[in-house]
Amino acid sequence: MSTPAYPADAAPLPRLPDAARVRRIADDAQALAAARTLAAAVAPGAAQRDRERALPWDELDLWSESGLGAITVPREYGGPNVSYATLAEVFSILCAADPAFGQIPQNHFGVLGVLREVGSAQQKTRLYGEVLAGRRLGNAGPERRSAAATTIVQGTTRLVSTPQGLRLSGQRFYSTGALFAHRVPTRATDDAGRAVQVWVPRDAPGLSVIDNWSSFGQRTTASGTVIFENVPVSAADVLPIWQLAERPGLSGPASQLIQAAIDLGIGEAAVADTIAFVREHARPWIDSGAARAADDPYVIADIGRLQIDLHAAQEVLRDAGHTLDAIAAHPVDAQASARASVAVAQAKVLTTRFALEASEKLFELAGSAATRAAHNLDRHWRNARTHTLHDPLRWKLHLLGNYHLNHELPARHAWN
Template sequence: MTVVTAERITTADHAVRIATELAEVFAAGAAERDLSRRLPHEELDQLSASGLLAITVPAEFGGADLPPSLVAEVVRILAAADPNIAQVPHSHFVYLNLLRLAGTRAQQRDYFGKVLAGARIANAQSERGGATVADISTVLRPVGETGASDADRQPVESSRIDGGGTARRFVVEGTKYYCTGSLFADVLAVLTRLDDPQGISGLEPGEYVAFVPALEPGVRIVDDWDALGQRTTGSGTVEFAGVTVGPEQLVARASAVNAPTGYGAFAQLLHAAIDAGIARGALAAAAEFVRTRSRPWFEAEVTHAADDPLVVQRFGELAVAVAAAESTLIVAGAAVDAAVRPKVAVAQDAHPAASGDGDGAQASIAVATAKILADRAANEVSAAIFEVGGTRSAAAEHRLDHFWRNARTHTLHDPVRWKYQHIGRAVLHNRPPPLHGVI
């Protein structure tokens, strides 16, 4: 468990103020941490202690219950300072949303309470061995599935995982990669596929997220992340060898992912916020460099590089790209807010799960638009630092390359070319985007 005393954030203004204060602190050491790959353990403890990681906890469980648009703004502010730190809690917020949508009351009380106390959740989701990233081979197997006795074959009391005292246990086996934040986590959210051909668990077939303590026996977290950017996100490999879990640790994904709940739109909104933040941070760094270090090109016949009309023109273009990304992020955030308004619960033990007045399809399209513009701005502006800064901007001592490396690495998360496809189909055929949790 993260050893911090977490503050309680109660309003949107409070959250933005705290995020802004932390961003100023985090920005001061971002380039040096990137250069030496010093993992931000202390900074993430500060983030936990600030209370920002609990801002989406529903009010009935003691949280501020702030909307997705506000979470995106907090992430954008942090990303402008250090996108590594901003990316670490991405999965944390996504899996809190899963608990809100699909967890039982008991699970919500448990995990929301941990987060309010400062705990951090990280993902263990992606794999490498399948034909595509959507293929999951990590298995969730009921204990006794092989060679089970008649007693073992009795199903659990309900097909819903209600944590109601059943003795059934499960084993998690597999290896995950790109596990962002795993080196800093208290809990790992492990995407698994139920392997129960005999049907002894009583659970519906499909994918389940197992919430596993990071220090659980059988869990091995490997610090092997070696990408050219986002170097301090702790996105290494996690191995699960005979890790045992109970039903109270399992959440079925289907009700959140295979319905218009805004689950995927929320996750993608935060990715767009990271990219928009990188773009803003890169623009600020470029402007500071040109004002204080660059020499003007002789043909401009000016004393200062910042007065070169061609440089001024280029900064205008870059500023428009950043403003467009930030503006569409605001629009997308409002659309996701509308899509995730809770409806009246349909079961006594279930938290409200799906969209009410909002439109999940419209939210996904709005987020796809924001993601495209944020991707474009982050890569363009971070590369243009050298274009406007001149030869000396490429010197290693200035460490300006970390903006581009971070942008190029993070924007590989999911291809924007498919965002264009979904937007085009919506315009031409009025076809909603697919429900797979990645748009």
């Protein structure tokens, strides 16, 4: 079903979805059912896509047709506006099937969160309409580290006014989903020195997306380079994201909720493969006296421990989603925004540790046979180790400790 990765100089434009085939999801139950159906379709090819770095073009067409891309669109604009708890569960379902495929839409929902908070009514009507028709959103991520970009929110990407109109120039990296997207939003600095988000059409002249992502994990997210060379921009496609720093909101916590859900899905898949391998292939240790590895008392105990950790991670993630839902039901002030960041930080700590533990424990319990390349079970650890570096766990712990000990509110940005 998948096609091989394209050469960097031949990155194709994504096919436009047939709007007649794009489903309209009406509620949370339909969103979860659609996620399970899509997960069942993409799971069988996950290991092969990882091994071959085969990009999931056809699978993403199924994603567009599933209607899942529009599940956070507000009801007044034609969407089901599902709960944050449901959004997190959708991601964990998809990432248990294929975490690279499942991660690709993370920025789609991240930029939709920005649109919700700072977009004008006209922008929302138009851009939500594109999403309801199945179009995908990527993101041109942070710039590579340089003297001008010492942190991920700094950079040299500029949106400037010219006699010919607005023009965008810059080079970005970690651009998960951009290669497959119909629009590529990016952060830039305008003439007034303010941070803006520019929603660039994928086929805009001067926009290049290069598939040079070479990480050992999450191999098929195509999280490579985006180059803007004097790209013409419509003022209607510019969002004033500087306003996000000036008022409390939920775009950052919602983004982090998705990251935690991705890690949970990776860990769930690792546990499932551990159990299957122990049952079907592993041999009992010579001193155990057991006829099957599944009867080894130490293996049994460790599987029990993994199930406890899995359940804890699931419940804390679900609780974080419900916390965001409760907060979103009222005007969001600084204290409420902080509570949201704290809730998702707690979830991120547990899902990070669980994903790493489960993918490592797999080999300890399954034995040396599980390391054979034919099984490709190392993809779970590679995916966990790669994705959990998205934002450092040590700063999640700092956020939590500083909040509870010193009553310090977390900084407001996409990583909190």
